[in-house]
Amino acid sequence: MKPLARRTDGLEQSSIRAITLMLRDMDGINLGQGICDMPTPDPIKQGAHAAIDADKSIYSYYGGIQPLREGILEKARSFNRIPAQSLDNVMVTVGSTGAFVATLFTLLNEGDEVIVFEPFYGYHVNLLRVMGAGIRTITMQGPDWNVDFKAVENAITDRTRAIIVNTPGNPNGKVWSRQELMTLLDLLKKHDLYAITDEIYEYMLYGGREHVSLASLPGAMERTITISGFSKTYNMTGWRLGYAVGPEHILDKMGLLADLIYICAPTPLQHGVAEAFSMPESYFTEMAQAYAEKRDVLCRTLEEIGFNVPWPQGSYYVLADFAPLQNRLSGFSDDEEAQLTLVQKAGIGTVAGRSFFTHPEDGATRLRFCFAKEMDVLEEACRRLRSAFGSTG
Ligand SMILES: Cc1ncc(COP(=O)(O)O)c(C=O)c1O
Known part of the structure; x- marks a missing residue:
């Protein structure tokens, strides 16, 4: 038979799924996948029930139902300070x-180049590959994950179209500062580039960090697509609802493309999630506080065991380095072996470091842990890790 399209070459299921299956058979705890298993807020659930009961079951406008767009617009203006x-x-x-x-379809021709910071979120890079884009990666160095802007400028070519920024970041929890974003914006303007920002963890910040949206800076919105969603903030990854904020002429085309691909987001669920905007301020502060406590529990445990831990500034992941364990323990020769060792000896799932780098060797001594778990589950996971791997203390 004829081969499949070239864009499918190299696409394969990551080890996350295999690890998930192994854990299921042994009553393990999965700190690998970025899934928050806390409940979705009641007003959102009730809003969806009411919409289903009222037969709000037909296609919506491809850009979404009006009350939801109104809520997003108001949030983009007040929380993100974007001049939409x-x-x-x-x-x-x-x-x-x-x-x-939709953003990639709208902005990129095949062969255009995009700059991505690593460690990166795999979907960004894999989707760029599927699009046939050229990918230039700039490596950020822990523990603060500083950006080398000279390297960014050197990576820009005639074919560069866009730069992707993920703040707060997955997997390293980097939160871009206002100063860094201003420096980036200078480059965007100088070289006439677009920015695509993924801000899905915008409410999860630690140690007094502030979330700054690039599009809020003067002159940035006209070249920035700001992306966010409801999955993480409201514990509803399976509802599949997100949004983009940006210049009208770009969103126009994005909407038409989204219409071709899937017509619209599920209508009754859009009615439900519109209730998200009536959540009180305390919802967000309590969530951030709860995640801060979980961050402490996990990071301290990993440090006690001997991991080198760049504490995340935001999001709910830790990309920890197990190099210091390699002398003391067996089963940690590289990230994939370490991932397996944690499953077999502690029943704990993680993601191998190579998933976040272009060159697997750059992630060879790292594992990503997710702390979006109920506290008792996270504490049990930490107990298992300590009892399996001891502590250096
Ligand atoms: C950085 C980042 N962006 C986007 C997503 C996916 O978001 P959604 O569920 O809204 O598609 C994830 C999920 O893990 C993520 O980590």
Whole structure:
């Protein structure tokens, strides 16, 4: 038979799924996948029930139902301080992933280059590959994950179209400072580039960090697509609802493309999630506080065991380095062996470091842990890790 399209070459299921299956058979705890298993807020669930009961079951406008777009516009203006003017600056998508795909389709021709910072979120890079884009990676160095802007400028060529920024970041928890974003914006303007920002962890910040949206800086919105969604903030990854904020002429085309790909986000669920905007301020502060406590529990445990831990500034992941364990313990020769060792000896799932780097060797001594778990589950996971791997203390 004829071969499949070239864009499918190299696409394969990551080890996350295999690890998930192994854990299921042994009553393990999965700190690998970025899934928050806390409950979705009641007002959102009730809003969806009411919409289903009222037969709000038909296609919506491809950009989303009006009350939801109004909520997103208001949030983009007040929380993100983005100078969006009208509903035409806002569209609802199937997850923030849907927004990201529509953005790439709209901005990139095959062969255009995009700059990505690593460690990166795998979907960004894999979707760029599927699009046939050239990918230039700039490596950030822990523990603060500083950006070498000279290297960024050196990576820009005639073919560069866009730069992707993920703040707060997955997997390293980097939160871009206002100063860094201003420096980046200078480069965007100088070289006439677009920015695509993924801000899905925007409410999860630690140690007094502030979330700054690039598009809020003067002159940035006209060249920035800001992407976010409801999956993480409201514990509803399976509902598949996200959004983009950006210039009208770009969103126009993104909407038409999203219409071709999936027509619209599920209508009754859009009605439900519109209730997200009536959540009180305390919802967000309590969530951030709860994640801060979970961050402490996990990071301290990993440090006690001997991991080198760059504490995340935001999001709910830790990309920890097990190099210091290699002398003391067996089963840690590289990230894949370490991932297996944690499953077999402690029943704990993680993600191998290579998933976040272009060159697997750059992630060879790292594992990503996710702390979006109920506290008792996270504490049990930490107990198992300590009892399996001891402590250096
Ligand atoms: C950085 C980042 N962006 C996007 C997503 C996916 O978001 P959504 O569920 O809105 O498609 C994830 C999920 O892990 C993520 O880590």
